[in-house]
Amino acid sequence: MDIFANLLPAELAHHVPVLVVVIPLIAAALAAIMPNGRAGWTVAIITASIVALFSLVLLAQALDLGVISYALGGWAPPIGIEYRVDALNAVVLALVGLVGLLCVIYSLPSVADEIEEGKQALFYSAFLVCFAGLLGVTITGDAFNVFVFLEISSISTYTIIAMGASKDRRALTAAYNYLILGTIGATFFVIGVGFLYAATGTLNMADMARILQENGHDRVTEAAFAFIVVGLGLKAAMFPLHVWLPNAYAFAPNFVTAFLASTATKVAFYALIRFLFSVYHPDTAFVQMSFTWVFAVVGVIAMFVASAQAIFQTDARRLLAYSSVAQVGYMMLGLGMGTVLGLQAGILHLINHALMKGALFMALGAFALNFGVRQVADLAGLGRTMPASAMAFTIAGLSLVGVPLTVGFDSKWYLILAALERDWWWAVAALILSSLMALIYIGRMIMVVWMEPVPAHPGAEVKPRHAPYMMLIPTGIIAFANIYFFFDASLLVSLSGAAAQAVMGG
Amino acid sequence: MWSPEVSLALTLVIPGLGGVFVALLGNKPNLREAATLVSAVLLALNVAHLIEIAPSTPTLVLANVAPGLELAFTLEPLGAVFAAVASGLWIVNSLYSIGYMRGNKEIKQTRFYVCFCIAIASAMGVALSGNLLTMFVFYEILTLSTYPLVTHKGDEKAKRGGMIYLSILMGTSIGLLLPAVIITHFLAGGTDFVAGGLLALNDVQPMLAGILLVMFTFGIGKAALMPVHPWLPNAMVAPTPVSALLHAVAVVKAGVFSILKIGTYIFGPELIAATPTSDALAWIAAISIVLASVVAITKDNLKARLAFSTVSQLSYVTLGVMLASPLAMLGGALQIIMHAWGKITLFMSAGAIYTATKKTEISQMRGLGKYMPWLFIAYTVGALSIIGLPPMGGSWPKLFLMQGAFEAGHAIMIVALVASSILNVAYLLPLSARAFFSPADEAGLKKQPPALVIIPPVITAAGVIVLFFLIGPMRDYLEPVFMTTANTGGS
Numbered sequence: 001m002d003i004f005a006n007l008l009p010a011e012l013a014h015h016v017p018v019l020v021v022v023i024p025l026i027a028a029a030l031a032a033i034m035p036n037g038r039a040g041w042t043v044a045i046i047t048a049s050i051v052a053l054f055s056l057v058l059l060a061q062a063l064d065l066g067v068i069s070y071a072l073g074g075w076a077p078p079i080g081i082e083y084r085v086d087a088l089n090a091v092v093l094a095l096v097g098l099v100g101l102l103c104v105i106y107s108l109p110s111v112a113d114e115i116e117e118g119k120q121a122l123f124y125s126a127f128l129v130c131f132a133g134l135l136g137v138t139i140t141g142d143a144f145n146v147f148v149f150l151e152i153s154s155i156s157t158y159t160i161i162a163m164g165a166s167k168d169r170r171a172l173t174a175a176y177n178y179l180i181l182g183t184i185g186a187t188f189f190v191i192g193v194g195f196l197y198a199a200t201g202t203l204n205m206a207d208m209a210r211i212l213q214e215n216g217h218d219r220v221t222e223a224a225f226a227f228i229v230v231g232l233g234l235k236a237a238m239f240p241l242h243v244w245l246p247n248a249y250a251f252a253p254n255f256v257t258a259f260l261a262s263t264a265t266k267v268a269f270y271a272l273i274r275f276l277f278s279v280y281h282p283d284t285a286f287v288q289m290s291f292t293w294v295f296a297v298v299g300v301i302a303m304f305v306a307s308a309q310a311i312f313q314t315d316a317r318r319l320l321a322y323s324s325v326a327q328v329g330y331m332m333l334g335l336g337m338g339t340v341l342g343l344q345a346g347i348l349h350l351i352n353h354a355l356m357k358g359a360l361f362m363a364l365g366a367f368a369l370n371f372g373v374r375q376v377a378d379l380a381g382l383g384r385t386m387p388a389s390a391m392a393f394t395i396a397g398l399s400l401v402g403v404p405l406t407v408g409f410d411s412k413w414y415l416i417l418a419a420l421e422r423d424w425w426w427a428v429a430a431l432i433l434s435s436l437m438a439l440i441y442i443g444r445m446i447m448v449v450w451m452e453p454v455p456a457h458p459g460a461e462v463k464p465r466h467a468p469y470m471m472l473i474p475t476g477i478i479a480f481a482n483i484y485f486f487f488d489a490s491l492l493v494s495l496s497g498a499a500a501q502a503v504m505g506g
Numbered sequence: 507m508w509s510p511e512v513s514l515a516l517t518l519v520i521p522g523l524g525g526v527f528v529a530l531l532g533n534k535p536n537l538r539e540a541a542t543l544v545s546a547v548l549l550a551l552n553v554a555h556l557i558e559i560a561p562s563t564p565t566l567v568l569a570n571v572a573p574g575l576e577l578a579f580t581l582e583p584l585g586a587v588f589a590a591v592a593s594g595l596w597i598v599n600s601l602y603s604i605g606y607m608r609g610n611k612e613i614k615q616t617r618f619y620v621c622f623c624i625a626i627a628s629a630m631g632v633a634l635s636g637n638l639l640t641m642f643v644f645y646e647i648l649t650l651s652t653y654p655l656v657t658h659k660g661d662e663k664a665k666r667g668g669m670i671y672l673s674i675l676m677g678t679s680i681g682l683l684l685p686a687v688i689i690t691h692f693l694a695g696g697t698d699f700v701a702g703g704l705l706a707l708n709d710v711q712p713m714l715a716g717i718l719l720v721m722f723t724f725g726i727g728k729a730a731l732m733p734v735h736p737w738l739p740n741a742m743v744a745p746t747p748v749s750a751l752l753h754a755v756a757v758v759k760a761g762v763f764s765i766l767k768i769g770t771y772i773f774g775p776e777l778i779a780a781t782p783t784s785d786a787l788a789w790i791a792a793i794s795i796v797l798a799s800v801v802a803i804t805k806d807n808l809k810a811r812l813a814f815s816t817v818s819q820l821s822y823v824t825l826g827v828m829l830a831s832p833l834a835m836l837g838g839a840l841q842i843i844m845h846a847w848g849k850i851t852l853f854m855s856a857g858a859i860y861t862a863t864k865k866t867e868i869s870q871m872r873g874l875g876k877y878m879p880w881l882f883i884a885y886t887v888g889a890l891s892i893i894g895l896p897p898m899g900g901s902w903p904k905l906f907l908m909q910g911a912f913e914a915g916h917a918i919m920i921v922a923l924v925a926s927s928i929l930n931v932a933y934l935l936p937l938s939a940r941a942f943f944s945p946a947d948e949a950g951l952k953k954q955p956p957a958l959v960i961i962p963p964v965i966t967a968a969g970v971i972v973l974f975f976l977i978g979p980m981r982d983y984l985e986p987v988f989m990t991t992a993n994t995g996g997s
Contacts, residue, residue: 402680403650404643410572413688420692432685439676451657451665489572 005060013057017070017083020054020093021136021149023047028128037120041108044124048097048104051135055090055097058139062090063498069141077141078204084141087498088347092138092270095351099262099358100131102474107255109468110365114253116166123163127259130156134267143193143279144203146271150189150235154182157264161252174247181234181244189231195224196279205279213281222286228275229290235268238332239302242325249321254365257317261324262358266350269331273343277503282338291338299332300430307437311444316376319441320360323400326434327353333430334415337422344493344500345414351492352399352407355481359396362475363389366467376445381454389467390449392479397442399482402435407485410493510564513555514579517589517630518568520549525623532616539604542619546597549626553586553593560586560983565636577643580636580699583987584770584839587980588763589633591846592756596626598962599755602854603747605958609861612745617654622751624651629756632764638687638697638772641764642679645728648760649675655748656741667743674737675727683725686718690772699767701987703774715773716781722768723787723824728761730817731824732794739813746857749809754816754849759842762823766838769827770987778830779914788828792922794821799929806867808856811933812849818926819845819892825919826907832988834910839984840977841903844891847970848900851888852934854963855881862955868937873946875938881960882941884967889934891970894927899973 008016027047034040061068062085070083085093107127115123133153137146158179164171197203199220200211212221234241245265249257280287303326310322327349334346366389367373367382383390399406412435419427466472485492524545531538560583568577603622607615628651631644649672657668691697694708705715727734741753752758769778778784798818805811819841826838858881865871875882891898894905904923911919973980 398650401676402684403676404639404646412684413575416685416688417692420689428685428689432681435684436677436681439673439680443672443676447669451660451668487569487571489575490570493572 003060004056005064007053007057013061015070016054016057016061017068017085017139018072020051020058020097020139021083021132023050023054024128024132024135028125028132031121031128032125034121034124037112037115037117037124038108040121040124041104041111044104044107044128045101047128048101048131051131052097052101055093055135058085059090059094061085062087078202078207081145082141082204082206083139084206085139087495087502088273088500089138089270091347091351091495091499092267093135095354096131096134096138096263096267099354099478100259102358102477103255103259103262103362106258106362106365106471106474108470110255110369110471111253113369114167114255115163119163119166123160126156126159126163127256129153130160130264134263137267137271141205142203143196143205143208147186147190147193150268150271151186153264153267154186154235157260158182160256161248164252164256167253168251170247171251174244174251178244178248181241185231185234185241187231188227188234192224192227192231195220195227199224205274209279209281212279217284217286225280225286225290229272229294232268232272232275235265236272237265237268237325237328239298239306239325239329242302242306242328245325246318246321249324249361250315250318254361254368258358258361258365261320261361262354265324265328266354269328269350273335273347273503276335277343282504288338291336294336295332296336296424296427299329299336300427302326302329302332303430303434304437307434307441310441311437313441314375314377316364316374316379316445317361319376319445320357320364323438323441324353324357326438327357327400329434330411330415330431333427334418337418337424337427339418339422340497340500340504341414341421342418343504344496345411345418347496347499348414348492349411351496352411352482352485355407355478355485356396356399359392359475359478359482360400362471362478363393363396366471366475369471370465370467376448379445379448380452383450384454385464386467387464388472389475392475393449394446395479395482397446400442401439405486406482407489407492408482409486410489414493510556510559510562510581511566513552513559514564514566514581514634516552517549517556517579517593517634518627520545520552521623521627521630524549525620525627528616528619528623535608535615538616538619539600542600542603542623543597545623546593546600549593549630550590550597553589556581557586557590568640571639574696575639576637577640578636579631579634579640581634582699582771583983584763584767585633585635587839587984588759588842589630591759591843592626592629592633595751595755595846595850595966598965599747599751599850599854601958602750602857602962605956605962606745606747606857606861609956609959610745612658613660614658618658618745621651621654622748625655625752625756629760632760635767636699638690638699638768641767642683642687645683645726645760645764646676646679648728648757649679652748652752652757655752656744658745658748659743664743667740670740671737674734678725678727678734681725682721686721686725689718689721697772699771701771703770703777704772706774706777710777712777712780713782715777716783719773719778719781719787720783722772723765726761726764728757729765729824730758730761730820731791732797732817732821735794735798735817738817739810742809742813746809746853746860749813750850750853750857753813754853755846758816758820759846762820762838763842765824765827766835766842769830770835775830775832775835775988778828784828784830785916788825788916788919791821791825791828792919794818795825795922795926796929799926799933803929803933806869808859808866808868808871808937809853811868812852812856815852815892815930815933816849818929819849822903822907822923825922826903826910829907829910829914829916829919831910831914832985833906833913835988836981836985837903837906837910839987840906840980843980844899844903844970844973847966847973848888848891848898851884851963851966851970852892854959854966855885855888858955858959858963861959868940871937872940872944875941875943876946878955878960880964882938884963885941886935886938887967887970888963889930889938892934893930897971897974899970899977901974902977
């Protein structure tokens with residue numbers, strides 16, 4: 001980590017917090033005027049590389065210094081907009097930056113196949129806007145700024161989901177559904193922020209926290225809390241606000257699904273943690289109540305209901321989408337424990353789940369590219385025709401179940417330990433049962449991949465065909481990360497521990 | 507000689523490298539089989555060295571996963587003995603595999619041998635594991651690496667068997683074993699195997715310990731205690747060498763060995779005896795012993811009969827642990843050794859009969875003794891050992907278990923053990939009688955089986971008799987393990 005902390009010259013390093021957001025925004029404009037998809041991709045890959053590097057620099061600095069505060073335009077907070085990085089959002093930034101980079105590498109062959117040539121440059125432009133929005137939500141210390149970036153990322157997300165229409169027209173209705181619900185969510189969120197502003201007279205989150213602590217709470221701030229939880233919960237696909245997600249994941253371009261599944265919901269969940277723990281105080285009575293009765297209980301319900309729905313899906317990506325909703329339930333449960341260990345387990349699972357779902361959706365994208373796979377039944381024989389991608393899929397799938405030697409095991413371990421610490425035996429039982437449900441739905445997919453024969457095509461013999469290296473290598477890296485971070489769990493465990501400490505420690 | 511830590515590492519490295527070489531030499535069958543045999547011999551020599559140094563307990567940390575969590579090997583007598591059984595029989599079984607796989611022209615032999623290497627490596631991992639986490643990790647790898655072996659034939663029946671195999675073993679391990687491991691970690695602040703019993707040293711309430719004991723016993727599905735046994739008969743769709751080494755030795759013994767090791771080093775005999783559930787579990791084990799034997803009688807398919815016999819015999823070990831007296835636990839440990847040698851003989855005989863005649867049903871096997879006298883002598887010796895007659899090794903565990911039951915105040919269990927022996931006679935010996943004394947109903951054999959499927963069972967049958975006379979040293983070696991209590995021991 002130390003090499004990153006001092007990698008950039010001091011002048012530049014000082015401005016990194018704002019550059020992380022500004023560079024992709026400018027690049028988005030640049031990509032829009034590029035003549036073709038390949039040029040647009042080049043802009044995207046350069047941007048993503050810079051962002052990935054900068055996010056690591058920020059992570060190293062944040063771990064080193066504690067909190068980095070950057071005053072936008074030189075206006076000191078709380079008057080001006082503050083970008084504020086601590087261990088928690090530095091970790092999320094690094095996750096978004098690194099996974100984003102891998103996704104962009106992956107995107108070239110996938111996007112070339114799925115989106116018509118004339119729209120590709122615009123697609124990359126919209127993607128970069130979304131990327132900038134997600135990074136902005138993560139890094140900003142200003143409540144209204146969160147709303148702005150949330151909308152930037154959401155509106156561009158509706159666009160890139162709708163671009164799946166060239167393969168399947170249903171992408172349009174999926175994007176439209178998401179647009180309606182996403183807008184409702186954003187409205188809820190901005191109403192909540194408005195109430196908070198009315199009550200505290202500030203938009204700076206650290207300042208808000210201080211004033212709320214001094215003045216105590218009243219109906220207005222409690223109502224604001226409810227609005228914010230619903231608004232962000234919708235973005236994070238928290239059960240039962242997840243209804244937009246299955247179709248969006250199922251019909252978006254494969255690259256978009258992989259990217260959103262491993263970053264977008266994670267960022268929204270981060271924002272939720274930020275409001276719950278930094279703006280509101282976890283010791284406040286009604287926040288405590290929401291931990292147990294909203295997050296933990298609803299999280300457990302999500303784990304069961306969404307897993308059960310996943311078991312009965314026939315569309316491969318919808319199945320994994322429902323699984324994502326269930327996995328968000330794990331994070332809700334961890335957060336709902338209201339302890340440092342619980343939050344740490346939730347954040348650890350947030351990172352790990354990005355690794356699992358990233359690899360799973362990337363592998364599905366590779367299957368779709370070569371063999372047009374959409375349904376679970378279409379996975380038949382891929383163990384023979386695309387063994388490398390199938391292996392990555394299997395590793396990530398086992399990780400989702402929580403088999404040892406994968407990061408999923410660490411998630412389960414820490415979540416269960418945290419539940420035991422709170423004497424929540426029902427949560428232990430729920431975690432175990434829902435792991436078994438994951439075993440059923442993922443096991444079914446893995447069985448089809450390896451055990452079913454290659455479907456016979458009249459006239460043509462199906463030959464083994466690897467995914468393009470540009471897809472295979474990022475998929476392989478993320479799948480390998482699922483194993484690597486089991487053996488080197490201390491890295492992720494200490495990062496998530498630092499993140500949890502940053503918002504709960506004092 | 508090098509340091510003990512190196513030897514510990516080698517137990518994993520040798521079969522691992524063996525697997526790599528087997529994979530690389532996939533298109534040169536003779537060299538490939540040589541790679542398997544060389545790894546097997548080297549592994550056995552290495553384990554023999556470990557047996558020698560086992561009174562000392564060197565530890566090798568494989569990986570520091572996270573603060574407080576590590577993958578580590580620690581040598582101790584029980585693990586050394588289990589490793590010796592599995593690695594020793596791997597040599598014999600490799601010879602046999604060559605004869606069987608070639609004799610039956612099986613497909614995908616390279617994958618078969620690679621998975622075999624991984625399975626052996628994970629069995630070694632279970633044997634030498636220094637804490638529950640390590641044991642759990644290798645236990646799961648063992649399940650996953652044997653799945654391709656079970657479904658080797660690739661037909662519908664194999665797929666169905668594999669499905670049951672995987673769902674029961676994964677389901678129980680994730681549903682019960684994993685939470686039990688984590689709860690242990692939570693209660694004791696770690697999962698290391700400690701002489702005298704980790705939970706006993708941490709003064710865990712007997713009630714809570716009793717719940718954990720149930721979770722461990724059923725969570726270790728490989729021990730095939732009823733009602734989590736159905737995976738075992740279903741795994742018999744695998745080629746016979748797999749059934750022989752894995753489903754009579756490595757996999758199932760990894761299961762009961764885990765229960766024995768957890769009973770000894772996590773609970774400790776005194777805590778087990780104090781739990782309210784151990785009596786119930788002992789009864790379930792006794793019922794498994796008798797019931798599985800009864801089911802075995804009804805099976806005409808030889809491998810199915812042997813599978814249910816295995817279910818029955820495995821529960822001897824579980825029974826020994828639940829009785830929790832030093833002699834009973836010694837009996838359980840000896841059962842791991844003796845049953846392995848006896849049952850592998852029987853399975854290899856079944857495979858040899860199949861290779862020579864393609865017969866799988868006992869009722870068809872009339873008069874075969876004339877054509878394959880050595881094979882059927884070996885079968886009979888193995889059967890007598892399972893039954894528990896001297897001078898076969900299998901007589902000792904029964905004796906110690908009976909004494910142990912008496913010592914623990916559960917003399918009633920002796921009835922189950924005697925009933926089991928009688929039932930063993932009823933389902934194992936008819937084949938010997940039929941082979942030697944019934945007239946053959948065919949003119950003769952189509953072909954003589956390859957020598958490589960006849961010699962290995964003869965070797966293991968001879969081993970069964972030799973083991974009978976080695977009881978003194980084995981007892982001296984193992985007994986101290988069960989004599990350490992939480993009060994006097996602890997390290």
